[in-house]
Amino acid sequence: MVREFCGGGGLENWFLELDVGWVLQIHNKTDLCQQLQLQLKSPSWLQDFVERWIRALMITISSIVEALDKVQTLLLARFGKASISEMLVFVDAVIPLLKAGKLRAVLDMYICVCTASYMFTLDVFSLEAQIIFDEIRRSLGTERNKLCDAISTTVEEVRALMEDDDSWAIEFPQGGAGVHRNTRLMVGYIVSMTDALVSTRKSAPSHNTGNLHGLIDDTIKHLKDLLPRKSELCLDAGMRYLFLLNNSYFIATRDFIRGPYCGDSQHHQGLELTLECKDHMDSYLDVSWAHVISSISKSNPPGPLRRWMTNTSSLAKFESAFHQTYQAQKLWKVPDPQLKDALRRAIIERVISSYNDYLKKHPELAEHARRGNSTPAVLEEMLGQLFEG
Numbered sequence: 001m002v003r004e005f006c007g008g009g010g011l012e013n014w015f016l017e018l019d020v021g022w023v024l025q026i027h028n029k030t031d032l033c034q035q036l037q038l039q040l041k042s043p044s045w046l047q048d049f050v051e052r053w054i055r056a057l058m059i060t061i062s063s064i065v066e067a068l069d070k071v072q073t074l075l076l077a078r079f080g081k082a083s084i085s086e087m088l089v090f091v092d093a094v095i096p097l098l099k100a101g102k103l104r105a106v107l108d109m110y111i112c113v114c115t116a117s118y119m120f121t122l123d124v125f126s127l128e129a130q131i132i133f134d135e136i137r138r139s140l141g142t143e144r145n146k147l148c149d150a151i152s153t154t155v156e157e158v159r160a161l162m163e164d165d166d167s168w169a170i171e172f173p174q175g176g177a178g179v180h181r182n183t184r185l186m187v188g189y190i191v192s193m194t195d196a197l198v199s200t201r202k203s204a205p206s207h208n209t210g211n212l213h214g215l216i217d218d219t220i221k222h223l224k225d226l227l228p229r230k231s232e233l234c235l236d237a238g239m240r241y242l243f244l245l246n247n248s249y250f251i252a253t254r255d256f257i258r259g260p261y262c263g264d265s266q267h268h269q270g271l272e273l274t275l276e277c278k279d280h281m282d283s284y285l286d287v288s289w290a291h292v293i294s295s296i297s298k299s300n301p302p303g304p305l306r307r308w309m310t311n312t313s314s315l316a317k318f319e320s321a322f323h324q325t326y327q328a329q330k331l332w333k334v335p336d337p338q339l340k341d342a343l344r345r346a347i348i349e350r351v352i353s354s355y356n357d358y359l360k361k362h363p364e365l366a367e368h369a370r371r372g373n374s375t376p377a378v379l380e381e382m383l384g385q386l387f388e389g
Contacts, residue, residue: 081132159222190219
């Protein structure tokens with residue numbers, strides 16, 4: 001290939017063989033759009049072109065590195081500069097097309113360029129060739145920085161879209177206390193950035209990935225700050241805290257939280273609640289069920305008739321408050337099975353335990369509870385049906 005290059009026409013043939021002949025026609029954003037639209041074959045057209053470009057760049061660089069002992073070094077360096085310079089035009093041309101939904105593409109390009117730059121840490125005897133190889137490496141570093149900036153810009157666009165999204169307020173009146181789609185979207189981006197960080201550290205360990213690391217941390221913090229602010233749009237305090245619990249738990253159980261950037265596969269086993277999640281659960285229990293428990297009178301007025309009337313009234317208030325809360329929250333959703341089970345058990349522990357204690361202190365009301373179909377066992381079974389959505 002190097003000999004063909006020196007003889008003329010080799011570069012074009014090389015790119016055509018790698019299925020990236022269109023790179024030679026790219027001079028600006030308009031040219032790229034025209035070329036890509038002409039070859040549009042699928043909805044994921046940009047990702048398709050990015051993958052072809054990545055493959056071509058990595059094959060080109062690998063071929064150059066492998067040929068160091070077989071081809072005259074200066075000729076190889078000139079071929080490398082000519083081919084890689086043409087390939088890098090794609091980066092400048094494609095960055096303006098990378099909107100919020102195309103973060104995966106720019107991350108893949110970032111990993112590729114970091115790896116390529118690391119592979120070009122070459123030491124050769126020819127001073128002229130060494131100068132050219134160093135120029136190539138600097139060019140790759142420049143494009144790497146541009147891609148890093150593009151990643152940051154894309155994430156900022158996503159943040160802005162989430163801030164202005166009307167769905168936060170729209171979904172709450174519909175019982176939308178589950179994991180919001182914006183939470184899932186942003187977590188998906190964070191996972192993609194984390195994967196890119198881990199991949200870069202493995203393929204190019206000497207590269208400084210501090211900017212990407214910082215962007216991941218900032219994005220996690222932004223999401224955690226965003227959720228409480230958006231939860232204020234919910235007028236029901238119980239739903240607000242359930243929303244915060246669902247979304248905070250979803251974030252806390254992702255691998256990028258549990259094993260930050262270590263590259264090891266970690267799977268969530270068993271229920272582990274962060275302090276933040278515990279606070280949200282306690283707040284939910286307080287605002288949703290504390291008034292139910294408090295309706296069971298603790299007073300003990302003198303006289304058996306007065307005590308019976310007071311206790312009967314307290315039991316009726318308890319039953320009414322319980323059923324009212326149950327009906328209001330029955331269709332609220334907790335998507336994670338482990339969290340749903342833990343929350344049900346927490347409600348049972350607070351409400352049914354207090355109810356059992358109350359009936360033990362007032363055995364004369366047990367028959368009344370049975371007739372009203374509101375025994376502890378019946379109510380516990382009802383609580384086991386909460387949060388199915």
